[in-house]
Amino acid sequence: MTDSAGTRPTIKKSRKHDKEKHLAQWAVQPFGKEDNKGGTFTEESSFATLFPKYREKYLREVWSAVTQALDAHDIACTLDLIHGSMSVRTTRKTYDPYVILKARDMIKLLARGVAVGQAAKILDDDVACDIIKIGNIVRNKERFVKRRQRIIGPDGSTLKAIELLTQCYVLVQGTTVSAMGPYKGLKEVRNIVLDCMKNIHPIYRIKEFMIKRELAKDPQLASESWDRFLPKFRKRHLRTSEKTAKKNEQLQEKNEARKAAGLEPIGPGSKEKPAKKVYTPFPPPQMPRKMDLQLESGEYFLQAHEKQEQEERKRKEKQEQATEERRAKRAEAFVAPVETAAPTVEEKRKRRRERESANAMDEGKKRKKPKKISEEISGDDT
DSSP states (O other): OHHHHHSOOOOOOOHHHHHHHHHHHTOOOOOOGGGOOSOSOSSOOEEEEEOOGGGHHHHHHHHHHHHHHHHTTTEEEEEETTTTEEEEEEOTTOOOSSHHHHHHHHHHHHHTTOOHHHHGGGGSTTOEEEEEEOTTTOOOHHHHHHHHHHHHOGGGHHHHHHHHHHTOEEEEETTEEEEEEOHHHHHHHHHHHHHHHTTOOHHHHHHHHHHHHHHTTOGGGTTSOOTTTSOOOOOOOOOHHHHHHHHHHHHHHHHHHHHHTTOOOOSTTTSOOOOOOOOOSSOOOOOOOHHHHHHHHTGGGSOHHHHHHHHHHHHHHHHHHHHHHHHHHHHHTTSOOOOOOOOOHHHHHHHHHHHHHHHHHHHHHHHHHHHHHHHHHHHHHO
């Protein structure tokens, strides 16, 4: 009795503990100096990248922090302000053969506008980066700016949603999009950005990604197709009448803005149709040559410096005209729309009185008409 009471039953470890122990075996260990069995490198590896002029001031201020971050991995770096370039290279103390590629990515991110505190995180083993070029996807500049703005969204909401879903840092700068994070998240960011530049709104990809993330939590759906759960977005094609109505509406708004700015309206309604030419079998008269026009105007007999002055005057006039047109075009955006003020209480009362008096007059006329008719009938009888 005493032996059975003193011994405790053996309790098996939980499956969760076994799973954590199994996963711990596959964890990536950091690469240390003792892992480099080959010793120092036989050759020096180096990378260099250019940076834009506007980044020069910032890089000069934070270069000490960049040097400090790279010194921890025994990587040397130089900032060349004359040629506008940054370079990194291995030293005799460098022990990690892959860290030079991480340093190359770091200076690339610094050149693309990423802050030094964020760019230094690329030196970690579990962080990668991807610089997506979007400048050559769309030719039209206005369309490019509009689609690039869709990635950011109103007040940066779309960009924040992408960062939360993919666990990546995303920065839109000029004609590139820089992303930092895990490899799986970088792949999603690239797909979202490229689809956005191909006129597919990011909200569709974000919604699809959220559904996939919820489906991945269910182990029963691991071996099944997820097509029935994913939304199918179909592009709607406008009819010809809808396109024409939309185009006319935009043209009308633009003409109103131009009219408020003091410019002539544009579009099919503002120009008169050219008169139909009368057919004639004879060929058109020969056009005068350039020399004939110069002889008529007297320009042919001018000296070289006088011709140059005349050309300079014409060019300045053309520039002033173009400047004036651009200024007027920019002023269109600042013209306030025409607003109809709400009627005051006095105006409402005045309108009501006028309406009541008009109704009273109409009723009086209707009452008088039958009397006249009855008088006429009585006169005929007499």
